[in-house]
Amino acid sequence: MVASEPGVDYAPLFYKDLEHEKDKKLQMYKGRFDQTIKLSDNGKEIIYKWIDFLPSAQKPIIRSAPSIILYSDSSKKGGGGVNSTNNTDTQGFWDESEKEEHINILELKAAILTIQALAADVSNAHVRIYMDNTVAISYINKFGGKSVIMHKLAKDIWWWCKDRNIWLSAAHIPGKDNCEADKLSRQVNEDMEWKLNPEYFKMLEQKYDQSLYPENNSGQSGNSIADCSIMADAGMVQRTVTTNLCSIIHSTKTSNTNTASRSNKTASHSEDAAGCFRIVREQLKDKGLSEDTVQIILQSWKKSTAKQYGSYFRKWLLFSSSKNIDTFNPSSVKVLEFLTELFNQGLGYSAINTAKSAISSTCNLINNRDIGNEMIIKRFMRGLFTIRPALPKYDHIWDVNKVLQYISSLPNCTEMTLLQLSQKLTTLFMLLSGQRCQTIHLLKLSDLHICKEQVVCQVSELVKQSKPGLHVKPMQIRRYSADPKLCLVNTSEYYLTVTSKVRGSEHKLFISTVKPFKAVTKSTISRWVKQLMKESGIDVDKFGVHSCRAASTSAAAVKGVQLDSIMKAAGWSSAKTFALYYNKTIEKSYSDVILSGT
Known part of the structure; x- marks a missing residue:
């Protein structure tokens, strides 16, 4: 072994x-x-x-760069963690017995809870976690050690990672630089830590129907922040906009361990996964709307939007609750006070604009109050842009020919590994369709229709730009006989043949390259494309995978493709979107331009 x-x-x-x-x-x-x-x-x-x-079993010769970056820390009060990749965090408090444990054990526990809370939906990825405790780092990187307790903890997290094909690496960060995680580990909300006397609770059980306590019959809020909403939801407790606000905010259950996990990442489209939107649900129901009607209304927020809003809406709920502000009909002054607080915390224009949109969206829904269009709010945002402008990430784009020439130099599909074939096909889809990584990730086998001359892909799921009367047009990509290695149709046919032997009942187009060969996540596809871009000579530290969309559409514009054709292919309804965000100058030297005409 x-x-x-x-x-x-x-x-x-x-x-x-x-x-x-x-x-x-x-x-x-x-x-x-x-x-x-x-x-x-x-x-x-x-x-x-x-x-x-x-x-x-297998092992790469060169380990890919981490695609998920986490930070964790522990104090004698609790543990905290941050996912810097998607700007989410989690925290929890130790029970009395855990507080007596050695700090090395608590540091390792905090790391485990951070990974399980903030990388819960990650698979086929390299996750890097930064910690300021060298002993805990060693136990992770060495798969255990001599301490029985810490060895078991390290082993448990590695089995968890193995089941998801996650490679975990731990690295050191000085304590003075691990500020966010450290702060989360020391923040204690006393309102969330309570327990009924078990004897009195048994008396209540005997006197009242246990259905009053739908999720727990222990009489305890739990050792987790996630459990604190149980009594707040009981019928005998009054529920108003502010009375039980903290319990509503932290109601999402994310862990069955005895430590808490409050993760912004768990905020999602549904009410069960996004506790911070429960108060919106209650407000709608107070208007006399049925549960079914409310559920439909809440689906008006796309999953990605709900995730973005969730973090800032939670902050707004806490802010408005602490200052006795009407959450859904605040004065402009109070909204500006909140946005200024975010500014003082170091947030930039884009983040604060998202926070403003989250407040405006919910206030508009409940009270028909369009806060975002109030003149003083608009002036504040203009001033904010002047101080901390959100400028385009880049003003030029890489040349797609660099990637295409590299793909053309690769061996034939029959000589490629499944990983190489997957990287090639996903990159060709990104460049030849002008679509987002999200759209490529959503493709199903039933969406592909390959005929003699072309492949037609009709995306059957909703994408970012989907709205009533508008959906992404079918992708039509013709065979390319001039260079079969660049032909997406040929590559798709061979990929389907190879994967048909291992995919079983999996209906998604792209599957993992190792057992159990299940559908991959969007981040996996992004990592595949990024690796091929890097091998092609593209500066991936500067240009992310989303730059493929700008590179593709900009190249089409340079080569004379009509604007309406570009908009149709990319799924844009406005030419302004292309002009502002995607139409970039292609990065070429003077000599390259001269030689291209020879």
Whole structure:
């Protein structure tokens, strides 16, 4: 097992426990290697797992750069974590017994909870977590160690990562630079930490129907912030805009562990996943609307928009509650006070504009109050833009020919690994369709229609620009006989043939390149495209995967494609969108332009 580690990911996860058993027995037999050792039940189980795992095991020669960046920290009060990739955070408080544990153990627990809360929907990715505790870092990177408690914690998180094909790496960050996670680990909301006397609760159970307590019968708010809303939702507790605001905000359950997890990332489209929108639901129901009607109205926020709004709407709820402000009909002065507070925290124009939109959107829904269009708010945003402008990420774009020439230099599809084939096909889709990574990720097998001359892709799910009467047009990409290696139709046909042998009942077009060959996430597709861009010589530190859309449409414009054709292909309803955000000068030297005419 040890000898196989250079070619097998997660190998230490299997042999570390066996090494511990060996060391324990050697100590018992005073170092005599000629003694027979009987494996424990755990050791036998590991051997069986190893036998099942080994045939599909592999390990990359060069590990890809992390696609998810996390930070975690712990204090004697609790633990905190931050996902800097998507600007989400989580925090929790230790119970009394945990507070007595060594700080090294608490640091490792905080890291585990951060990973499980903020990377819950991640798979097929490299996750990097930064910590200021070198012992906890060592236990993660070495798959365990001598401490029984910390070894078990490290092993648990690695099994969790393995099941999701996540490679985890831990790195050090000085404590003075780990400010956000440290702050979250020390913030304690006393209102959320309470427990009924168990004896009195039993008396209540006997006297009243237990249905009054729909989610818990322990009489305790739980050791988690997530559990604090249970009593606030009981019928005998009055619910108003402000009375139980904190419980509404933190009602989302994200963990069954005994420590809390409050993650902005868990805020999503549905009310169950976005506790911060529960108050909106209650306000709509107070207007006399039925549950079904309210549910339909709440779906008016797209999932991505709800995630963006969730974080800032939660902050607004806390702000308005602490200052006794009417959440859905505040004065302009109070809104500006809140936005200024965000500004003083270092947020830029884009983030504060999102916060303003979250407030305006909900106030407009409940009280027909369009805060975003009030003159004083508009003036504030203009001033903010002057101080902290949100300028375009880049004013020029890379040349698609660099990537296409690199793809053309690659071996034929029949000689590629499944990973290389997946990278090639997703990149061709991005460049030849002008679509977002989200759209490519949503493609299903039933969306593809390949005929003799072309492939037609009709996206059957809603995308960002979908609205009543407008949906992304079918992608029509013709065969390219001039260079078969650049032909998306040929590549698609071969990809379907190869994956048909392993995909089983999976209906999504793009699947993982290792077992169990399930549908990949958008971040996986993004990572595939980014890797091929990097190999092609594109500066991926400067240009992200979304730049493919600008590179593709800009190249089409330079080559004389009509504007309406570009707009149709990319799914834009306004030429202004292309002109402002996507039509960039292609990065070429003077000599390149001269030589291109030869």
